[in-house]
Amino acid sequence: MKSVELENIVKTYAAEKSIVTAVDNVSFSVEEGELFGLIGPDGAGKTSIFRILTTLLLADKGDAKVLGYDVVTHYKKIRDIVGYMPGRFSLYQDLTVEENLNFFATIFNTTIQENYDLVADIYRQLEPFKTRRAGKLSGGMKQKLALSCALIHKPKILFLDEPTTGVDPVSRKEFWDMLKRLKAQGITILVSTPYMDEAKLCDRIALMQNGKILQIDTPPNIVNKFGKNLYAVHSENMFQLLIDLRTFQQTASCFAFGQNHHLTLTEDPLSITELEEYLKSTNHLNTTITKIEPEIEDCFMQLMKSPSPKEIIQ
Amino acid sequence: MKQLLTFLTKEFHHILRDKRSLLVLLGLPIVQLLIFGFAITPEVRMANIAILDNAKDETTRLIIHKIENSKYFDIDRTLIKNEQVEKAFKTGKIKAAIVFQQNFQNELMHANKAQVQIIADATDPNQAATLINYASAIIMDYQAGLNQQNKLPYTITTETRMLYNPQLKGAYTSVPGVMGMILLLISAMMTSISIVKEKELGTMEILLVSPMKPWLVIISKVIPYFIISLVNVATILILSVFVLGLPIQGSLLLLIVSTVLYIFCALSFGILISTISDTQQAAMLISLLGLMLPVVMLSGYAFPIANMPFILQVLSNFVPAKWYIIIVKGVMIKGIGMEQIWKELLILLAMTVFFLMISIKRFKIRL
Numbered sequence: 300m301k302s303v304e305l306e307n308i309v310k311t312y313a314a315e316k317s318i319v320t321a322v323d324n325v326s327f328s329v330e331e332g333e334l335f336g337l338i339g340p341d342g343a344g345k346t347s348i349f350r351i352l353t354t355l356l357l358a359d360k361g362d363a364k365v366l367g368y369d370v371v372t373h374y375k376k377i378r379d380i381v382g383y384m385p386g387r388f389s390l391y392q393d394l395t396v397e398e399n400l401n402f403f404a405t406i407f408n409t410t411i412q413e414n415y416d417l418v419a420d421i422y423r424q425l426e427p428f429k430t431r432r433a434g435k436l437s438g439g440m441k442q443k444l445a446l447s448c449a450l451i452h453k454p455k456i457l458f459l460d461e462p463t464t465g466v467d468p469v470s471r472k473e474f475w476d477m478l479k480r481l482k483a484q485g486i487t488i489l490v491s492t493p494y495m496d497e498a499k500l501c502d503r504i505a506l507m508q509n510g511k512i513l514q515i516d517t518p519p520n521i522v523n524k525f526g527k528n529l530y531a532v533h534s535e536n537m538f539q540l541l542i543d544l545r546t547f548q549q550t551a552s553c554f555a556f557g558q559n560h561h562l563t564l565t566e567d568p569l570s571i572t573e574l575e576e577y578l579k580s581t582n583h584l585n586t587t588i589t590k591i592e593p594e595i596e597d598c599f600m601q602l603m604k605s606p607s608p609k610e611i612i613q
Numbered sequence: 614m615k616q617l618l619t620f621l622t623k624e625f626h627h628i629l630r631d632k633r634s635l636l637v638l639l640g641l642p643i644v645q646l647l648i649f650g651f652a653i654t655p656e657v658r659m660a661n662i663a664i665l666d667n668a669k670d671e672t673t674r675l676i677i678h679k680i681e682n683s684k685y686f687d688i689d690r691t692l693i694k695n696e697q698v699e700k701a702f703k704t705g706k707i708k709a710a711i712v713f714q715q716n717f718q719n720e721l722m723h724a725n726k727a728q729v730q731i732i733a734d735a736t737d738p739n740q741a742a743t744l745i746n747y748a749s750a751i752i753m754d755y756q757a758g759l760n761q762q763n764k765l766p767y768t769i770t771t772e773t774r775m776l777y778n779p780q781l782k783g784a785y786t787s788v789p790g791v792m793g794m795i796l797l798l799i800s801a802m803m804t805s806i807s808i809v810k811e812k813e814l815g816t817m818e819i820l821l822v823s824p825m826k827p828w829l830v831i832i833s834k835v836i837p838y839f840i841i842s843l844v845n846v847a848t849i850l851i852l853s854v855f856v857l858g859l860p861i862q863g864s865l866l867l868l869i870v871s872t873v874l875y876i877f878c879a880l881s882f883g884i885l886i887s888t889i890s891d892t893q894q895a896a897m898l899i900s901l902l903g904l905m906l907p908v909v910m911l912s913g914y915a916f917p918i919a920n921m922p923f924i925l926q927v928l929s930n931f932v933p934a935k936w937y938i939i940i941v942k943g944v945m946i947k948g949i950g951m952e953q954i955w956k957e958l959l960i961l962l963a964m965t966v967f968f969l970m971i972s973i974k975r976f977k978i979r980l
Contacts, residue, residue, distance in 0.1 A: 350980060353822045354822065354979065355818060355821060355822065355979050355980040356979060356980055357979060374978070374979075378821070378822050378823065378824065379824045381822065383818070383819060383822040384819075385815055385818045385819065387815040389814045389815050389816065390816075391623065391627070391814075391816065393626065393627055393630045393631065394623065394626055394627075398623070398626065401619070402619055402620075402623050403819070405615060405616055405619040406616060406619070406620070406819075406820065406823050406824075406825050407823055407824060408616070408824055
């Protein structure tokens with residue numbers, strides 16, 4: 300049985316004077332026990348999908364099912380069995396760490412003791428401060444407590460809307476380790492994140508932009524579909540280099556990417572020598588061109604850049 | 614059940630840990646009651662007046678003595694000339710002046726008629742009217758004493774009696790008013806704010822997507838403020854009986870039952886506010902504008918309803934506080950029973966049911 304099924308889901312919001320389509324005809328499904336990621340920037344429609352699946356929003360069109368229950372007609376059933384951590388999840392600032400965790404455990408009909416092993420790794424770091432008010436915790440600690448609260452009731456399916464936004468890299472890694480352990484216990488997990496490096500930790504991902512799904516596949520397959528040679532270019536004047544590379548005639552795409560610029564060419568690999576000569580002529584110092592393996596983010600940039608079917612028709 | 618208890622514990626933590634709000638919640642009724650009961654009263658005491666005695670005879674001396682001995686007046690200055698009267702008013706120190714004509718006693722004894730002029734500062738019309746009443750009463754009283762000695766053929770003597778509030782104490786109106794106001798404010802405003810707070814913080818999202826039933830959430834939000842309201846009712850009643858000296862004439866049980874009904878009405882109004890506002894500020898504004906203003910203006914607490922224009926009189930019927938104040942005045946001060954107030958109780962009950970029905974209809978099980 301599929302844990303999550305969406306079919307042609309459309310959700311629009313009435314904004315000032317215009318209508319914003321937050322989710323545009325989205326269909327996908329998540330297998331039982333799968334760790335599925337929705338990857339995309341802010342405004343891609345991730346939160347709306349989460350809210351439709353957790354029965355908090357009604358879609359304008361389309362059908363959605365969670366664990367076989369329809370999100371509209373059987374919303375009560377779904378609310379009993381899912382776990383949900385909203386993006387702007389905030390704790391009760393005037394309750395202590397322990398009181399917060401205890402409260403959420405009880406609300407979900409369980410106790411801290413019963414599922415302690417699930418949250419132990421993260422909660423252990425919080426235990427020295429368990430009598431401290433949540434409002435007096437540091438930002439990272441707050442998020443860890445929030446994660447513990449969302450996990451405490453060991454749900455059959457877990458919806459995590461940007462759980463690692465604003466969390467330090469170490470805690471992020473710990474969190475993803477925890478997700479893997481949860482997955483090993485058979486919990487289906489649907490997670491969203493704007494961080495591309497977290498995408499490859501999922502079993503399957505959906506790349507999203509402007510309410511549409513650009514691609515759904517496993518991370519290795521998405522990388523394989525990149526289909527072009529990718530080069531990392533570096534020189535001393537990186538800003539000028541970006542401008543120069545973008546004016547180069549054979550450049551298909553060029554993006555600033557950490558320490559390097561990632562570049563694809565229209566006629567590959569013929570033009571690589573031309574590129575070297577071109578860069579020489581533009582007086583760049585210490586130029587290096589390295590062929591590299593593409594990452595999810597490269598694929599995402601490429602998909603964003605490729606024209607949508609509508610534009611082709613026009 | 615365990616869910617409810619935990620939720621209640623959480624709510625009490627919220628309330629008890631916010632010391633400043635708690636102080637306001639519990640202290641406000643005490644402060645308001647004492648201010649309205651003692652400091653701000655329509656009674657006039659020890660008003661400064663000036664006396665211009667152009668006669669300086671036995672009668673005027675006796676009248677002045679009588680005025681001086683009353684608790685309402687304090688003779689601030691004695692004037693000699695008519696011109697000084699206006700000057701004395703302009704200093705702002707005196708509220709009234711009493712002027713006796715020349716040969717007061719002679720005129721009274723021989724022409725059977727003497728004139729005394731009472732001038733009052735009418736920048737505060739109510740106070741001026743009260744002062745003139747007091748002064749006239751004192752002079753009339755003196756005259757009555759005279760008449761007793763040499764009987765007149767025809768006299769009508771009026772004998773007044775102020776029922777239920779013989780001393781005309783301000784507390785008799787302020788206690789029911791403060792109860793109507795405080796209970797509505799705490800029950801409706803605080804409940805709506807605490808529910809809306811969950812929406813604003815985003816915790817409502819989790820509570821909705823949890824096995825916890827929405828009505829349990831609402832019940833848990835309402836119970837703490839119900840208890841605080843009861844504590845406030847107790848303090849108000851204790852203060853009014855023992856400090857303000859206002860006896861409870863009717864049945865205490867009936868008073869408490871109708872108060873509980875009024876609290877329910879206010880709580881359901883609070884729930885209704887929470888269903889139509891998304892931010893704490895909005896909830897507070899609606900509560901203040903939608904509750905405070907009508908309670909103060911239209912409940913008959915500050916201004917008599919009978920004096921209002923027709924439209925406001927009609928509107929005042931929709932203010933729960935109006936009915937509650939009628940009940941409290943009746944039971945507490947007049948000592949009337951169920952048979953006289955069942956209509957008001959029924960109206961409050963109907964309003965409660967109405968607010969709850971709309972709330973249930975408007976309550977969002979989704980975002």
